[in-house]
Amino acid sequence: MRRKQKWLVNGIIGYLLLLLVFTGLAPFFTPYEPGAVGLSAVLQPPSAAHLFGTDELGRDVFTRLLYGGRVSLAVGTAAMLISVVIGAGYGAISGFVGGMIDRVMMRVLDALISIPSILLMIGLQIFLPHSLTAVVLIIGMTSWMPIARLVRTETLSLKGEVFVQASAVVGASSRQLLTRHLLPQCLPTITVMSVSGISHAILSEATLSFLGLGIPPHEPSWGNMLMGVQNYVLSGIWWIAVFPGLFITLTVLAVTFLGDMLQDRFALPQFRKGERLL
């Protein structure tokens, strides 16, 4: 079991590092420009010249994947940061203040959660201009709710812990209780949520862009490379759909596993390697 996990950890970290290197240094790995249109070589299947084939405008799929990876990863990380800040703030305030404010905040949260997220995103998308920043904002502003709920639960349960009272007895003020005990206790949860937030954001970006609501087409992203591919897929042109999706899946999988392992690492010392609820 142990050895297998080590192998898995190495594999995941290796993949993510390679991905960062390849996308970050994209010009060194491909002779093509991501936007270069080649009308002489439209919809070419994979070959030595075009590793993953070309798309309907004759652009090299491999090249666009590398450049698109930059956008997808950046959007994922930035959107996650926004959602974590909103979510953790909302949850901590609600849990720490308690009472009527907590109740109202929780009912608002319930209402927001019950609206299917994609509809919220589409709504916001109409509201904001069609740009990369807008996509980041949209995803960030529609995915903070689960984090808020979790942080609130955590804060609430910590408030009643004996060790918090014990440190009040040795003289800690309530500000000191918050900074020395409550916040550090919440930090692991927030970190783990952040990592899984990246997966969520990458998937959301892909879905939005696929629906034509995400990243504008002139800038490649893994999502918008899949925009409008349905008809090509149905006529058997598989390469323009398979490779971007494969990269999304692999990356999200790697990040999800990473989050899972972080959860293990951050678990209380006595629960390490123990069982999680998800």
Place this chain on the structure above:
Amino acid sequence: MNEQVLTVKHLSVQLETNQGKKQLLKDVSFNVPRGEIVAIIGESGSGKSMTAKAILDLLPRGFTPSSSSVYFLNKDVSAMDKRQKRLYRGTQIGFVFQDTYGTFDPMQTIGQHFHELFSAHMKISKQRAKEKTVQLLERVQLTEPERVYDSFPHELSGGMRQRVQLALALALNPVLLIADEPTTALDLRIQADILQLIKDWCKNTGGSVLFITHDLGVVAEIADSVVVMKEGAVVEVAPVDQLFDQPVHEHTKQLLHYYKELTETPKQTGLFDIEPLVTVNHAKKTYIKKKWFQKQMIKAVDDVSFCICKKEIVGLIGESGSGKSTLSRLLLQLENVEQGAIAWKGSLPFRKGIQWVHQDPLASFDPRWNVEKIVGEGLDYWKEKKENKHQQVKEVLQKVGLSENILSYYPHELSGGMRQRVALARALLLEPELLILDEPFASLDMSSQANILSLLKQINQTEKTAILFISHDIRAALALCHRILVMEKGRKIEEAGAKELSDSVNFYTRRLLSSMPVTHPGRRLQKQTTEGEREYAHQNG
């Protein structure tokens, strides 16, 4: 009459881990004769519970027992087939655990538990099962068996659940009852009742009992013969009188020594200052429990007055729910009194002067902090003492008998006794004048109890710290305290010097005293007669 119900012969248990094999039980052998109560006594980690699980052949995965080591009525348990084993576990042996809550399926009523047990081993109608259950529940002296039948486990108190467990264990008239620390988590009075029930069952049906405990008092009260275990091996087997009078093994002698320390009431009492440290004046605290449309007021602390003087050790005795923990929280200013006042040397309470050791020290430590941070935390909040914190922490650890090696340990890596000491160290670091100890002996081994007891006495003498000792264990309070307060249902019902308390005429106090287990098996009979006389005297004014 000397037939052996259970024979354990050269039982060994191995655990296979990544690091290799680990021997948990080594060559354990003993017998349980018909109609006798055999006690296994040992500290935690001595392998006594493991032995019980091995007897049922229900060890967790990865634990391998030696084969053909357990014989029940001369049949080899490991050679039984699946059906025979189920029958053996279910009908021949009854089992009672320490944990009164965890052993019930929280989603099923008590009645369903019984019905399941019956229908696993016989054909029985629901009606008949209920009748039988109610009878059984009556037999363990539950007052409203019908109500208990329909209750869920969480709706019953710990003592009630333990009675139900006993009824479940005895439901199918087993030949052998195995009880694994059945009274450790309970109040002394309930302990006395449960022990009496087991004794009666044994006498009336001729069944045998294997009783696992860490408390020599319980052994003295109930056992016919004793198996002493240490680190997975049996060190001594003897009839109970012989064990108390002529212990052979060093470990047994050690245990008896600790036990004596814990049960002896010190000779000198009342040698303390009369300068009051804390005075509690008519303190009152009520909790409101709303139930449907009516509000229920629970008087947790009801008009309690007392004082604690400098250098004094005061015991606060009461059963669970008597309000003693609430009182301690009031003293610590974790909650405020509704009426009355708590004054510290005549003025308002003063935080640093009162320190606290919680009954569950592990819960009172931030799980992500190491010992150095935990113990030193107090200094961070009091500016004038901040310098050479490391040195101060080391010194205070030494004071409570811990080496500085443990500074980098995390709470979960410490043993129960060590945790208690660390909590004590954290409190002592601030040089308090009053130390509040909330059930410090709960869940500790006898050796740790005895050690902490002498440590507390020593601290009281050298540091001149006053101590408020809160416990349900009147025995420990008698051994430690100068003066004892008895609480019942939020009221203080008695206050007396430790020596005078044993002659108390208060009915409730007498009951508490009589629930203490005897200190020597020879006193069993004697206790029964004196109690009878006293009861008689009490009733006749």
Place this chain on the structure above:
Amino acid sequence: MIKFIASRLAEAVIVLFIGSILCFAFIRMLPGDPATAMYGDQLLKMSQADQMRIVENLGLNEPLYTQYAKWLINVLHGEWGHSYTTGEEVKVMVTRAIEPTVVLMLSSTVIILLLSLFFGMVTGLRRYSILDHAVTIASFLFMSLPSFWFALMLMLFFSVYLGVLPTAGIGKEGAGDWLKHLIMPSLVLALAHIGYYIRILRNHIAIIKEKEFVWALQARGVSQRKILFKHLLPNASIPFLSFIGMSLSLTLAGSVVVETLFSWPGLGRLSLKSALAHDYPVIMATILLCMSVVIIGSFLIDLLCAWIDPRLRNQLMKEADK
């Protein structure tokens, strides 16, 4: 118990109310003008008076809260207004879309329940076995698949290469055809979340399996099968059920993508289409409907959990009394 149900119900109504205000306010803040949405470029060619008349007709010149109040009263009377784009009655459009969505959700729920109960139980009982590792990896994989891409891959395989399954619409030529059309969309919808269900059940079974009461049941000679079905499963079912409640909105969100891809004429496709066309009455109706489904669904699941678990019942009733 009645009080508990009442308080939960009141809570659900409050949440719905807040949600409707949020939606309404939010949508009204959008830059897209409903008058433009309805008449397009024609609006520019109209006279000033005509434009005013249209705005007045749509009630767009009144203050927002009046507009909301009017709209709410209408909604409560079953009057949902007309679509800005097609002019059709919203009620008719929405009612027509409900059935396909319900069919899709039900079939995917059946798939989820069957697969996750089986695999969750087996892997929870036999943790770290080969099957467990395989199921774990598969669960994580399904969690990571973008569902639209997964749908495309299924289409590629089953429709393009094998040519056995149709890619769009609802089958109208008999039960076989209907089923064939249903397979892929419901599979995509189910598998998108099945990983979570399996993991939750597996981990809880594994935790409960180690509880002392299971040991006690064995010691009382109760058979393994009975322990599994009468004790382990009910105890593990609470977190499992509450996750179903929580993931209702996830599943609905998933159905937006899946229905669009498979041209499934349900609520999801309708909401996306109307959102893209700035068709406010339809968006409001679909969002409110989705919200009500989620809120009522989680309310029912809360009741179910409280009915199954006496401890939860106790705790929830205490909360209701506060």
